[in-house]
Amino acid sequence: MTPRVCEVLAGRIRSMVRGAVRCLMGEGDCVVLYEAAIRLGARDILEFGTGLGHSTVALAMGVCARGGRVITIDCWDPLVVGDGGKAARQEVSSRGLGHLVEFLTEEATAWDPRGRSFDMVFIDTSHDLGPTRAELAKVVPLLRPGGEVFLHDVLAEIYARQGDILPINRAALEFVWANPGWNYAVLHPEPGMLGIGRLWRCPG
Ligand SMILES: C[S@@+](CC[C@H](N)C(=O)[O-])C[C@H]1O[C@@H](n2cnc3c(N)ncnc32)[C@H](O)[C@@H]1O
Numbered sequence: 001m002t003p004r005v006c007e008v009l010a011g012r013i014r015s016m017v018r019g020a021v022r023c024l025m026g027e028g029d030c031v032v033l034y035e036a037a038i039r040l041g042a043r044d045i046l047e048f049g050t051g052l053g054h055s056t057v058a059l060a061m062g063v064c065a066r067g068g069r070v071i072t073i074d075c076w077d078p079l080v081v082g083d084g085g086k087a088a089r090q091e092v093s094s095r096g097l098g099h100l101v102e103f104l105t106e107e108a109t110a111w112d113p114r115g116r117s118f119d120m121v122f123i124d125t126s127h128d129l130g131p132t133r134a135e136l137a138k139v140v141p142l143l144r145p146g147g148e149v150f151l152h153d154v155l156a157e158i159y160a161r162q163g164d165i166l167p168i169n170r171a172a173l174e175f176v177w178a179n180p181g182w183n184y185a186v187l188h189p190e191p192g193m194l195g196i197g198r199l200w201r202c203p204g
Helices: 003-020 027-040 054-064 086-093 129-142 167-178
Strands: 044-048 069-074 101-105 118-123 143-152 182-187 196-201
Touching (some): 027 054, 027 118, 027 143, 054 086, 054 118, 086 101, 118 129, 129 167, 143 167, 167 182
Parallel strands (some): 044 118, 118 143
Antiparallel strands (some): 182 196
């Protein structure tokens, strides 16, 4: 494929990602995930928090050109999306991406990766400090060299809990302080976005 053809295809997929979004994820969030998957050349992506499947669609679109795969895990909290993944599966299959996605019903931190490794991880679960810390500790050892972790809603004050104004942001900052060589940045390229945190290891 020529660079021009790649550019045109990427533009088309970008507009499909935008069209995919309805509620839990913003358009800008999905585009950030899609573009990160492309930038990383990701073949294997892990997602904690399938929800309605909007982020799953963006991630699957990000790996489809390379025939990659997305594993998405959710415990189906009845207070959030208690349908056992029905809507998410529909969202993904209606876009012809079903063959790229493995849906698992599990507590994120209880999941057994069985030696699998990933180029990219996206975490969008309880938004509480303790679970986010535990999820980060679980996924970082699963990253391949150059792999990155993304966290949803790092600047969302709606998740404020006693003493933790921005719990996900705090979990990310604590991780970076405790792990020299790691970087943290907040991506919010569009107004209204609640921030996607990016964690990556400095090269070398
Ligand atoms: C905000 S929604 C995810 C939205 C999703 N990214 C989307 O695009 O629709 C959060 C999801 O995380 C799930 N969840 C919460 N805690 C979890 C845990 N400990 N393990 C697995 N899933 C969890 C909930 O059941 C819910 O479906």
